[in-house]
Amino acid sequence: MISWMSSMALQHGRRLAALLTAAVLSLVVAACGGGGYLDSPVSLTDRRALPAEFTSRTAAAYSPYRTALSEADLDGEVITYANVLQDLRLVQGAGVGVIRLFSSARFGELVLRVIRENGLDLKMQLGAYVYNPVDDAMEAQNQAELASLIDLSTRYSDIVLAVSVGNEAMVDFSFLQIPPAVMARYIKQVRDAVTQPVTTNDNWYFWATAPNAVLDVVDYAAVHTYPLLDTFYSPDTWDWRQRDVPADERADAMMDAAVQSAKNEIAAVRNYLDRIGLSTMPIVIGETGWTAIDYNGDPTLGFRASPVNQKMYYDRLAAWKAEPAGNKPPVQIFYFQSFDEQWKSSDDGWGLFTRDRKARCVVQDMNPPSADWVYDTSVSCDPATAVFFDPPTPTDPLADTVSRWVLFSDAPAATGDLIATDRSFNPFATTVAPLTSATAAPDGGSQSIAITANPQVWGWGFFQAGPAVNMTGFENGHVNLWIRTNGYPGRIEIGVWTDTEEREQAEAYIAIAAGDYGYCTNDQWCLVSIPVADFLAANPRLDLRYVTAGFVISDIFDRTGKAQGTSGLPLVYVDGMSWTR
Structure with missing residues (x-):
């Protein structure tokens, strides 16, 4: 996930709200028919299937950064074999069987080596993080990243089951802003060189209107949905307040509504793909999550962000994925994120584990507490502590004698x-x-x-x-x-x-x-x-x-x-x- 709560991303808040509204309207128009899809050698005639080992396991995103305090610190952080091994054992202990790496060149081989050399039962969607090639230097950097993705996907093909090029780079409000034609060129370059299914990870709004240039060259859609972030920028995107529900039922009602919002966004993508003749293209939720802590200090986020609410969202996602195929659930859901990322500052707190590798409520019950599986006890995991909207109650005005x-x-x-x-x-x-x-x-x-x-x-x-x-x-x-x-x-x-x-x-x-x-x-x-x-x-x-x-x-x-x-x-x-x- 791009750090959408950063000051840069906040500049796009109003635009995001407008785009979400426009997306809903576009779905109404789409339902009226029209459009079509031109046959392509990938999407219709040569699509690579996602293996069962990829779709049947629990999935989560993973990044090994620990000490970096800002984006500027990332290149200077030393990522060690021992730390990655500790992380992956924790992830595996949490029931995760597929991890997603966002990039290849920086630490891809180290993570893959740790998996192979220690016999860890983990599979991977390996990614390439690319930027808009505005000059030759950026194009060279992108090519180095793509070359690393191709090399690692080939040498570790027993672990890398799927491949993704780009992350939230084409949706209109992305600051990366890679033109679809350029992204399609990168995807095809990778797909021609590997044997795995290939995709690009992007926001649901992009996928609900994805251009043929991209659809021609992907095997599946990796779609991001973040109901919590939707309401961070546009509080009325879905009814998180649930004012009409009794207070003792409001947390459950809010989390039900959150998952329904995610379902609606994925349905928008599914309906679009079906309408243009891609009804068999699989949809993977490439990212979704719920923050456990309000690091941002937003005045309303504290009524949604908590470790208990995070668990409520996670459990509802698992139930959704297990629904019958006729309900058109996603074939896989990558939960964001395995560990907190302090370098993201106010956008931290999404992890199944804290930054110091303590298990949050969502995964605590997977193992009894031990020296290697430490519970985060800084907050209660009692379901009764779930947060929900609570309207303010005014105190008495200052006395008339106060001037x-x-x-x-x-x-x-x-x-x-x-x-x-x-x-x-x-x-x-x-x-x-x-x-x-x-x-x-x-x-x-x-x-x-x-x-x-x-x-x-x-x-x-x-x-x-x-x-x-x-x-x-x-x-x-x-x-x-x-x-x-x-x-x-x-x-x-x-x-x-x-x-x-x-x-x-x-x-x-x-x-x-x-x-x-x-x-x-x-x-x-x-x-x-x-x-x-x-x-x-x-x-x-x-x-x-x-x-x-x-x-x-x-x-x-x-x-x-x-x-x-x-x-x-x-x-x-x-x-x-x-x-x-």
Whole structure:
């Protein structure tokens, strides 16, 4: 799976929602008939069958990375024989009999050697990870990867039962964006050189409208479906909230609906292939999964992500695969992922095992606990702990005697002040913001916060958040802060966040330049005071009953007009953040 929860992928969220809607409409049109398929030597006349050893076993994706903390670290990680052997024994102990490798050149031979030399009863779908060949160097890199795939598939043909070229590279919202004609050339190149069935792995939306160029040269469809990710980007893709279901039944209802969504997406692919004359082309779910941990911090993901819900999804997938052939289930399902991948940061947590190789709820019962089979006991596996949607309940509004909600100040409290508690400051990415005694606002005590932006390519930010506070009664008030900076360029943003009835975080930002709302950039302390009404106007979805972040400061470059990758920004000091009636 490409890291779809990364900042790059988040840019595609709105587009994904639109594409999903368009896909549903296209299925309606397709049902009306029309179209057709031109005979090809592969798909109709020379298709290679998937062997029973491939379709009858439990399958999961596998990647051996352990220590890398980011994508930039991957090439530097030393992947050892001993670690791979430990991993594969754990995978085999979890009942998995087929693994999927995404690429060949980096570690394909090491994994295959470990399987062969230790007599492990594991088979494989071996992949080649290719990029859009925008120049000769990239084409050479792709050719080296394809050559490795061909070589390993030939020398380890007793283990490699199927082959895949490319991963999520052609669906419209992929950042890889390999043209289908180029991918077809790569697939044919590999297929002409190996004896195994060959495919390409891609999102269901691609397969539901796959072009002949690709269909001509594949033996089976390897389709990705991620109901959880669908709702991450477009919360109403399917009804995960299940509001009409009693709370004690809501988790089961949600997971049933999740699998039904996956079934609908696979059915869209099946219907398309049937309609164009490829009714016998097998469908393999090349990837699907359910995250056990909300590393992303998304306001709604915590109502879906848990180890128990992961097990519920996994068990339902197994039941689906076992359905009679007449129901047209997928012939194989590759579960994503065998182990957590910390290099994916906020997109981590999909593993059957944690990053430290502890078995999660989904596979714990496969073996009793031992030195080699360690349970993850950090969370309960009791089915009663499954998460589900729980609408917010507002606390009482702040008392009428509270005239100022103080978010940060070390000055003595005044009459009418309520000092915020249970709140913490957090950065966007690598922003640094320690306390300093070097300067403080005129009425802010002896310390302030010194923000060093350390911007990412898209910008930077810093916020204070905590449990929702009911700020009803402050609609006509102000959000205030003292700020000092020496020549900060252009605009900067002040924001607030709230929860909502749908548990979808609402955010509002006011971009200010020198002279707006009292803001200055002349290395003097100035008091910025923004009417709460201006935030409500900026985003009417804000719900003051559920204020989660009463203070946010940021500079997201595409919103403030700066160039992507802007750097060298000056220090920004803030102090005395508060709300007043």
